[in-house]
Amino acid sequence: MKFFNQIPAWLRNKYFIATAVFAGILLFFDKNDVFTALSRDKELREWEKSKVHYTREINELQEIRANLTNNPQTIEKYAREKYLMKRDNEDLFIIPENPVKANN
Numbered sequence: 001m002k003f004f005n006q007i008p009a010w011l012r013n014k015y016f017i018a019t020a021v022f023a024g025i026l027l028f029f030d031k032n033d034v035f036t037a038l039s040r041d042k043e044l045r046e047w048e049k050s051k052v053h054y055t056r057e058i059n060e061l062q063e064i065r066a067n068l069t070n071n072p073q074t075i076e077k078y079a080r081e082k083y084l085m086k087r088d089n090e091d092l093f094i095i096p097e098n099p100v101k102a103n104n
Helices: 002-006 014-029 034-070 072-083
Strands: none
Touching: 034 072
């Protein structure tokens, strides 16, 4: 009993105890606790970044597609650059962007 009397009255209040237990359950033991909510927010920010990236990429690809369907010079340029196609009377020389250095 001596120990019980040493506890301040506001800590012995049944409403304070019930609120503290309820807050503890919500903060740590619930399926939607604080840590889960923080990780979900982080994941949501990552998904939003990837959404912006893919939206930008889709717009670029739609622009390329529109150019390819409307412009014959663009079709020829795309075929030459991406698929290394050439005309019958041409020779094709491929020069790598980063040449390999030989060790002597």
